[in-house]
Amino acid sequence: MGRRCRAWWRVAVVTVGGAVLGAVGGAPGSGGFAASASPFRSPSASPSSSVTASSSTTASSSTTGSSYAFAEGAPSVRAATDTGDAERLDPGTTYRSSLPSEGKVYYRLVLDGTSTVYVAATAVPPADTVVTPTEGVRVSVQDADGRTCSAPDTASIGAGRSPRPLTVWGVRQLPSSRSLCRGAGTYYVVVERVLRTESSPGDWDLELAPVLEPRLREAGSTSAPEAWDSATPSPPGGEAVRRRGGGGFTSATALEQGAWRDDVRPGQTLFYKVPVGWEQQVYATADLSSASGGGAGGGFVPGGVNLALYNPVRGLVDDTSISYNGSQKSGALAALPPVGYDNRYAVSDRVGGMRFAGSYYLVVHLAARVGEEFGDGPLGLTLRVRVKGQAAAGPAYAGRSEPSGIFQVGLLGRGSGAVGDAGSSDAGGDGGGGAGMMLVAVGGIGAGTLLLVVLGVWVVVGRRRAAGV
Helix, strand or coil: CHHHHHHHHHHHHHHHCCCHHHHHHCCCCCHHHHCCCCCCCCCCCCCCCCCEECCCCCCECCCCCCCCECCCCCEECCCECCHHHCEECCCCCCEEEEECCCCEEEEEEEECCCCEEEEEEEEECCCCCCCCCCCEEEEEEEECCCCECCCCEEEECCCCCCCCCEEEEEEECCCCCCCCCCCCEEEEEEEEEECCCCCCCCCEEEEEEEEEECCECCCCCCCCCCCCCCCCCCCCCCCCEECCCECCCCCCEECCCEEEEEEECCCCEEEEEEEECECCEEEEEEEECCCCCCCCCCCCEEEEEEEEEECCCCCEEEEEEEEECCCCEEEECCCCCCCCHHHHHCCCHHHHCCCCCEEEEEEEEECCHHHHHHCCCCEEEEEEEEEECCCECCCCECCCCECCCCCCCCCCCCCCCCCCCCCCCCCCCCCCHHHHHHHHHHHHHHHHHHHHHHHHHHHHHHHHHHCCC
16 A cells, blocks of 8 residues: 555554554554654665755755745755756655756656656745746756657746745656657756746745656556546535644645645645545635735735645646635635546646546645735635545556555545555555555554563563562
8 A cells, every 4th residue: 555554564663663652643543643744755866866965954945935845854956057967866756956047957867668757846936035927937858859758837926926836747658649758768857937027036946856657567548538527516514623734745734535724824835635546536625714804905916825736746737816805715626537547648737637546735825915915914724625436446557656655545545435556556566565564563563562561561570579579
C-alpha cells in the first residue's frame, strides 16, 4: 500500500524498539497523524547532482519573506541560465531553487525510454512584492534537440493581484502518439517568468518536484472514457470539524470526506490533501465567512478567494476564483471524472488531470487586498469534501514509482467505500504488500507489548532483590 505502508512499517519498527507511545500517537485517525507531513523524507540526490542540503530547516522561505512551507531538508539546486550548466534532478527528490525575474532557467533530467516523468515547479513570490494579474510562471520539458515534449504549462496571479504560490507541471509522457521525446537520454526542464509588466524586480523562490511513473505491464486503451457521471452531488452537511491547513504541498493537512473548519488570513495560502482511489470522484466546496461589519463599507476585491485542486504530481486539475465584498461567499469546483489511467488521453485538462490515484491537494488562497478592505483579522473557512464511489484496484505497473507509492492511497483513502490497491504494483512486488505490511505492524505492536511485559517483570524483580525479599 505504497506510502501508507511505509508509514506503518516505521510504526512497527519504533514499537519493537520500545517507543510504544510514539506509535500510538502516530496512528491513523489521530489528530497528530492527520496534520503531519509526509511519513518519510525524499531520497537523497544522486552523486551526479551538484546539489547541497538547504541551510534552512524552517517551514517558510528566509530569503523572500513568503509563508510557503518548502519541503523540509530539500537539497538546493542552482538555476542555470543555459543547458550546459544545468544541474540534474532525480525523480523522487524535491528540490529548492530560485527563479530570476528575467530569462529562462534550466535543469537536467536523465530518463529511460519507457517511463513517464512529471516535473512540478512551484514559484513563490515575496509576500510584499507588487504583482500584476497576468504575470506568472511557465514550465516545459524539452529533449536534447530543443523540442518541447508537451505543451508548456502556465499559471498566472489572477484578478486578486495577490502574491501567492504558483504551480505548473511539465511532462514527458510515454507511450505517446507523438514521435518526439520517446527515447532514453538527456532532457531539460525549462522554467521562466512570463508577462511581467509592473511587478517588482527580484528573484522568486522555487520548489521542484520530479516524479516518475513506470510503464504498465501490459499496454491498454489509448483513448479517454467517453462518458462519466457529471452530476454534482450535494456537499456533506453536519457540523464542521476544525482542522488547521498546512503551508505547502509536503506539509498539507490530510482530510477525508466531511466538513472541515479553518481560519485564513489575507495573503495566506492553505494546503490540504484528500486521498482519492482509482475510480473514485472528488468534489469540494469552500465557504468564506463575512467580515466584521459584513462589508458595510462597500469594499470589493475581485478574485479575493482562490480554490484549486491539484493531482498527486501537483498538476492543476481545476480552480475557481470568488470575488469578495465582505459578505459570506461560497464557491465550488467543477464536477470531475472518476480517477482513471485512461483520462490522460483526454483533451480537457480537467479530465486529463484525474489520471492516477493518490493524494489530491486542495489549495485555498485569500488575497492580501482583502486585508486592505476589511482588516487583517482571519476569516472563517469551511471546506466540504465528498469522495464518491467504491475504490478499485489500480493498473498493473511494471515497476516502482519515484517517490514510491505516490499513486496509491492508504488507510485514510476511504470515500463511500473502502480503498484497496491490490492490483497495483506502484509500491513494488505483486501488489499484496498492504496485507503483509499490516501483519508486520501488528507483529511489531505485539513485540512491543511483550517487551514492556519483560521490562516490567525485570523492574519488579530488581526492586524485590534490593529490598532483600
